[in-house]
Amino acid sequence: MSRIRKHLERLHPYVPGEQPKARGLIKLNTNENPYPPSPKVLAATQAAVDDRLRLYPNPTAQGLRVRLAKLHSVKPENVIVGNGSDELLALATRAFVEPGRDCVQYFTPSYSLYPVLTDIHKSRRHEVPLPADFNLPTVQELRRDKRWDFKAALTFVTTPNAPSGCGYATADLDALCRAQKGVVILDEAYVDFAGENAMALATKYDHVLVSRTFSKAYSLCFQRIGYFVGSAKLIEALDKIRDSYNVNGLGQVAAETTVKQMPYYRANFRKIIELRERTTEQLAALGFQTLPSATNFILTKPPRFAARTWLTRLRERKILVRWLTDTRVKNFLRITIGSEHEMAALLRAVKAILKV
Ligand SMILES: Cc1ncc(COP(=O)(O)O)c(C=O)c1O
Structure with missing residues (x-):
């Protein structure tokens, strides 16, 4: 006899993005802010x-x-x-x-x-x-x-x-x-x-x-x-x-x-927005099709390989992005805008995967 309500047994819970235990990963998968609190x-x-x-x-x-x-x-x-x-x-x-x-x-x-x-x-x-x-x-x-x-x-x-x-x-x-x-x-x-x-x-x-x-x-x-x-x-x-x-x-x-402390945070928003636009352009030059974003992440369709393959290949290079299985977005990667240093590492990894 189950003691759990029937509809809960069938319920699919929310799946949060991975919070990895391994150190040294660049985390661009859960839209966290790269800058510390003030x-x-x-x-x-x-x-x-x-x-x-x-x-x-x-x-x-x-x-x-x-x-x-x-x-x-x-x-x-x-x-x-x-x-x-x-x-x-x-x-x-x-x-x-x-x-x-x-x-x-x-x-x-x-x-x-x-x-x-x-x-x-x-x-x-x-x-x-x-x-x-x-x-x-x-x-x-x-x-x-x-x-x-x-x-x-x-x-x-x-x-x-x-x-x-x-x-x-x-x-x-x-x-x-x-x-x-x-x-x-x-x-x-x-x-x-x-x-x-x-x-x-x-x-x-x-x-x-x-x-x-x-x-x-x-x-x-x-x-x-x-x-x-x-x-x-x-x-x-x-x-x-x-x-x-x-x-x-x-x-x-x-x-x-x-x-x-709003001025501190507003300065961070400006940096993230500027880097979002720059990353979009840099990825476009490498064949990525990115939707216009008004957030601290981008949804981008990668070239050459399936999005899921990109997820694995980027992870092999210690970069964690998000791949969502929903049919409407399964050909895309969702990438959080990190710090200058993190986005530079992302671009290096992308170029290495594409061998350009
Ligand atoms: C659209 C949207 N709303 C709300 C939240 C939840 O934010 P909070 O950390 O305040 O619970 C998220 C977190 O990913 C989100 O993407």
Whole structure:
């Protein structure tokens, strides 16, 4: 007799990118930031490792919410902080979707956690394929196509998208949000590397939440801090069902200090964006077809060998990139933009594999 719920036995869990134990690998597979947190963030976090570890942290991450509210010109009641944005995406599924009745809608390919959250919640996946160029369809196109559900209880939009890297215009997202009846979550995990962001829609519409994370742009994957901005009513519903102490104390300290150090991080965004464009050009000269990216990674179709073979050959040269098995992207490699030194090593390895 199984003691596990039947639908969990069949569930395919989320597969995170590899965190290798072997030393000396250049890690370009999980979109981490190549630059360390600001020295002030490191100092503040280290200074917080004292007798306080005995105590529970602030249950609502109040100090951080106040800072984030100021940053985005909203009130603290418009902000909820989570143990990574992944936690909040899961809470949203639980808060806004009636299991067994409602559907969760998203484009494919996009963030591969959404189907897993839908399955865990025993609700219906409503997947709508993006066009061949991975651009965001217009509302008229979605209406014509008839597959999009404008009444979906919950819609996730990864913007800029992952794994395509494709940036979406705020005006187009605005039109889409306006047309939706249910809750829309604009997952802006990579937005700091894009030309524009859609934060204004979180205050314009009371059914829109914008999701952000400190993981990618703010070099804090290890601390697990993400947040949503949106109407007080939606935030309150999420707040009701989160764990009392969902955000660890050191993470709160690190993130609060991060928000005070924006010039340091903005300089890093500029470096990563510049290197992304340069790498795209250098790879193009070697026969790689790279999609335009508004993120800290590129999705690129490699020449000569299958993408899977490239994954192995690069790994033999101690470079770890991501190959995703989804049929729409299986001919591509997803490569995180690392440091100057790491990208130079990538190019050397590519040239060696191509023997040029
Ligand atoms: C689109 C997208 N959203 C959210 C996340 C999760 O970020 P966090 O580290 O805040 O949980 C990721 C991480 O890979 C992502 O790619």
